């Protein structure tokens with residue numbers, strides 16, 4: 413398979429690389445120390461990003477987006493992955509593909525303002541008693557006239573303190589399992605919506621993770637996103653792209669940044685009269701990191717190319733989610749070791765990267781849940797249905 417980039421995407425990748433290096437990297441430490449991004453700086457970054465065409469790159473051109481396909485997005489997201497979560501969120505927003513399920517009227521109110529960067533949204537699926545089991549939610553949307561009354565308790569909701577509206581999952585029909593759950597577009601300003609608090613996390617300083625209560629929120633029929641009772645399958649079918657881009661590709665981008673730091677250090681840090689890169693145990697760290705990073709890179713491209721060919725690479729997306737998260741975890745751990753005291757010290761970004769990347773194995777489906785998806789798919793469909801039968805071509 414040839415993954416050479418076309419001229420337009422290549423130019424966009426270079427532009428993005430320059431933007432992240434010059435505009436975002438210098439802010440990382442400030443955000444980490446302060447625990448937030450100054451509001452004026454945030455709007456400055458946003459404006460620069462928007463005018464350079466970095467907003468909604470994943471959204472079709474007809475809705476005002478960049479129209480980049482999945483393989484092209486992998487390269488762009490790898491660049492975005494080379495900085496921190498709060499800066500990525502403020503610079504590039506959350507333009508989730510699930511909003512493409514909006515009907516014509518909803519597009520004007522919910523999708524288009526997101527693509528333009530005027531509003532931002534979060535996905536509120538997890539509850540205190542329902543995480544991995546996303547069909548086990550207790551949130552309800554009780555039919556009321558031609559609309560609904562929503563009651564829900566959701567947390568954590570990534571970027572929830574900043575968001576103008578939420579895509580909320582709630583049970584609208586009393587049938588067993590994943591059927592019966594619908595998605596609703598809920599504005600933060602609606603009566604009954606209470607953003608309770610920002611949940612403190614181990615890392616990702618400067619990003620917010622909200623606990624939100626929806627108490628008898630009155631919703632009209634225009635708030636239903638997609639088909640009634642089929643919300644979970646809609647969410648899970650579009651969330652695959654989040655896993656591929658936001659976790660798969662971004663983790664590889666950060667892995668590249670860390671490996672560059674490791675290589676530089678191995679060449680220049682001297683102990684026992686020679687660069688530490690001359691010691692075989694350090695060489696093994698470097699070699700293993702490069703091998704694993706390249707495998708992860710090819711796996712994400714492979715899954716993305718299947719999406720572009722109209723296939724549904726469900727197991728491959730789960731493989732990417734597991735592999736990218738674990739690969740970055742291993743590389744970040746080796747990097748801390750290779751840097752010694754400076755790897756553990758807050759003077760250097762590695763300590764933060766090591767903490768931040770731990771969550772990749774937890775959110776958007778834990779590694780255990782994705783392994784379950786992979787093995788179930790394998791047992792049901794067989795090896796060749798997932799990996800492709802090259803003999804048949």
Ligand SMILES: Cc1cc2nc3c(=O)[nH]c(=O)nc-3n(C[C@H](O)[C@H](O)[C@H](O)COP(=O)(O)OP(=O)(O)OC[C@H]3O[C@@H](n4cnc5c(N)ncnc54)[C@H](O)[C@@H]3O)c2cc1C
Nearest residue numbers: 535536537538543544568569570774775776777778780781
């Ligand atoms: C920083 C952060 C941001 C988040 N952002 C969002 C967001 O924006 N929107 C949102 O809706 N949610 C969000 N989440 C929630 C996240 O998606 C859940 O944490 C995740 O789905 C796991 O659910 P849980 O934490 O309830 O763990 P649980 O489901 O309680 O799992 C606990 C442990 O049991 C294991 N386990 C569970 N079931 C099985 C099984 N069948 N087989 C084997 N092992 C199993 C899990 O792998 C895990 O190790 C976020 C979480 C974090 C930490």
